[in-house]
Amino acid sequence: MKSGADQSTKKLIEALIAKDVKGATILDIGGGVGAIHHELIAAGASQAKCADASSDYIAISKKEGERRNHLEKLSYHYGNYVDLADEIGTADIVTLDKVICCFDDMKELVAVSSSKATKLYALIYPRQKWWTKLLIGSANMFFTLIRNGFRIHIHPQDEVEGIVTSNGFERIFYYNNILWQVILYGKKV
DSSP: OOSOOOHHHHHHHHHHHHTOOTTOEEEEETOTTOHHHHHHHHTTOSEEEEEESOHHHHHHHHHHHHHTTOGGGEEEEESOHHHHHHHHOOEEEEEEESOGGGOSOHHHHHHHHHHTEEEEEEEEEEOOOHHHHHHHHHHHHHHHHTTOOOOOOOOOHHHHHHHHHHTTEEEEEEEEOSSEEEEEEEEOO
16 A cells, blocks of 8 residues: 555545545455555544455555554454355445445346445446556457456446435445546436
8 A cells, every 4th residue: 555546546535535434433344455444434434344356455455454553343254245245235335435336236246236335335446447447458359469358348337326226325425537437326316
């Protein structure tokens, strides 16, 4: 975390903090090294549940939690979030920063994760533009050449948004840069 979060992640963190996270519970899916959950805990969130399929990222996040002296507010869940969702439960705020693009079954991931958010639901994923398709297509070709099964997916925004809104949310913040779009949804009252 020495270099800090990238621009899109910083925009998401700012948007969430602007909605007042004091006392909120967080579920950071694919939380990686913890850029989002550590900043939200620092801004007053009461607890963060972190789900990630990388034990290395979880170890780094734990070290950062220890360094920041808020490890007691963090819980970690290793594995595929969809398989762990019922065990992990709900949270006021659910975040997925560059996660759905690494998941081939976006519909299940978004349906399950958005159903677990009680107040705010946040996503960062690639824009559906020709240049992102070219870039991601090139990356996937490289993965094929090196015999790596990992693939990056571009999911249609209208499909993603349709699933999120069907779970009772409306878009309350949007930002994009050349590659990423940052979208924050609030639960309709």
